[in-house]
Structures are given as structure tokens and as C-alpha cells.
Amino acid sequence: MLHGDTVHRIHWVLNTDRLLGVCHCGAEHESEDPVELWDWLLAHPDGHERPPAGGSPRPERQLAGV
């Protein structure tokens, strides 16, 4: 797992076709298109707002079912 202040994460939401992008600033965005999601992540800070405190927790890496 990578650490640091400039790490982008993209989670494949389990049991869906959606990707959840998490910017290094904490902003999140969902997409079904990795190209579109990368464009959004790299556009930081345009359109990036931190998720509200107490909102849904960021998904941690977990074992994927098969």
C-alpha cells in the first residue's frame, strides 16, 4: 500500500462496475470509465471537495469475493 501526500486511489466498488476515485485531498468521485475518472483526479482542485465529515467512510482495501 502506498502512503504519502500525493497518492491517488481508485477502488473498484465490490459487486458493481463502478470505480471510486479518492484524490490525495480527500475528495471522491465515482465513474464507470477509468479515463474519465483519471481526468477528474488530475484536474485537482477543480471540482474537488472533501466529503462531509461523518459521511460514508472511505472503503478500505478488502478481500474481494470470487
Place this chain on the structure above:
Amino acid sequence: MTTFARNQWYVAAYGREIGRELFPRTILGEPIVFYRTEAGEAVALADRCVHRRYPLSESRLDGDRIVCGYHGFTYDQSGTCVSVPGQGRIPRTARVPSYPLVEQDSFVWVWIGDRDRADPALVPRAPWLDDPAYTTVSGMEPLAARYELLVDNLMDLSHETYLHGGYIGTPEVANTPITTEVDEENEIIYVSRHMADAECPSFYAKSTGIEGRITRWQDIEYHPPCLYLLHSRIAPVGVLPNDDGTDPDAFHVEVVYAITPETEHSTHDFWAVARDFALGDEEVSAFLAESNRTVVLQDVTALDILEKVVENERDGYQELSVNIDTGGLAARRFLKRMIERGERPAAEPAAAVRT
């Protein structure tokens, strides 16, 4: 515009390949001759005599000096010409470029770019390859395809299910979601695929002795442009690492690739498999070496085909990227950035991070 990222370290060879014989290898389009001095130090010089461009690799060593096989121009290990046939004066320009080298983790790394920008501390590590706690098998296959195709291939392991079925591929690989992490500042890409309950491919069943289904983790760590690490963890289903991080009941395999462009259309495909079990077991080593080479050659066959397709396609062909390509897209972006940065003069460093 070049498709190579200059001012980077690349694996040129395994240390075992370089000895007292002159050894040619082209890296990023640059013909280079390698050898070891009598003291054992590896040397890399441009493989063209300054006189009439005869390959120095087709010449001979005299002590630590190369004597050109055509007219006898003689070069020391710094590339300086120390003897010209028939005359005492040695022209000021009579020298061939030498290349900075670092020997580390069983590899010989070469710096392709401006000499004064070569920093040995930037060479990425693959410590398992030279660690007595691991047993390693390794090789290199020539690939008649551009290096970008190999990067694409290795960044998306879902292809294992289809291209390497029966060897390392099982249905779960393609069917298991991935997590992609990208460190923008340090230019590292991490792609994780953790399979909780998967079929055990023969590659791991025969080498570990595990019977039945497995927990299989694949964690890719790519240090573009050259070094690709696949941290592979194999254990019986449900066996996880301890809370303190120790993992005594799993089998660990570190699969290492070094992706070194030879020309615009060919690549040196270095591969190594290091394991922390069956240490020194020659039967297991022979099986893993043969199996991994088979898998690499399956990739080589496919990518050689793909290279011809790409070479002959019309401009502007529109690819389609899907979820499995998330890490590969990041790799392409880093490589593009490195290519652009490598072309800039040293006084104009690139901003590495978008903020």
C-alpha cells in the same frame, strides 16, 4: 519525437552476463559494449569506434583496454583513446562515450542520458534477487515489440486468465476487482488484486505443494520506466498474515521484470522469480524457471503479433479502456511525463507533481 524516457536507469544485463568477453547490447537505440576489468569492475562504452564506427564488441580486450578489431584504435575503460595506429598524436576528440553503471540486486543498471545527472540513489530496488533468504530463477527473452506493449501487458494481469490459462491463469484473476494506487510525487503505481478463494494454478500448486483452493494476492508495484515488481502471496484459503505483519504460513514469490527498450520496436524482457520456500530445491527451481519462461514466451508471442498490428494500423486508432486498465493508464501517463522530462535540459527540471 522519441518514445524513450531518457535520463533514467535501465537494466542492461544480469551481472553474470558481463565478464571478460566483450558483450554487446543495444539500450534505447544506443549500441553499448560491456565488459569487466581485471579487477572485476563492469564497464560500458559506446559500441562504435570513433574512427570508422567499427563495433568495439567485435574487437578484443588487452588487459582493461579495448583494441578495435579494424584499425587498432585502443580505448581505456573511461572511453579515452590511448593509442592510434601509426602515429604518436592522439586527436583530442578520440574518445567514445562511457556510461554510468550500478550493480545492484543481481542486475547491471545503466544510465541513459546526461552523465552528470546520473544519481545511483535513484536506482529502484529488487532486493530479493540477491538475498540468501530467497531462491531465484531468472532469464531474459528478446521481444520484437515496443516496450509500451509490455508495460500494458504487465499492468493488467487479468490477461493471465486467457493468455496463460493452465499455467498461472485461473478464472478468478480476471473476475476479481482491483485497487489502484498512484504516488504522483515518487512516480510509483501499485495495483492490488486479492483473491480470497481461488483455484491454485499449476505454477503454484507444484512449487508449494498446496492442494486445494488458495488465497492468492497479487500486488503490482511498478517503478517506471524499467522496474516492475509483482508481490505474490499464496496460502491455503483463509490463511492470513498475523496482526504484527508476520506471515509464516504463506508462500511468497517476488516476480520481477525489467522492461528495457532495445529499439523503438524491440525490448529486452528480463524476468526473475524469487521465492521464500523450497530454498535451494533444484527440482522446484527447474520447474519454476521452465514454467515462467513458458509464460513469458506466451506474452512474447502475443506482443510480437500486436507490434505488427500497431505498426500497420491507421493513425488515430481509438482504443477502449475499461476498469482493468486503471493502472495501465497511470503507467502510460507517467511514461509520457518521463519522456518529456528526459528531453529537457538539466537546468529546466520538471514539476513532478500536479497540485
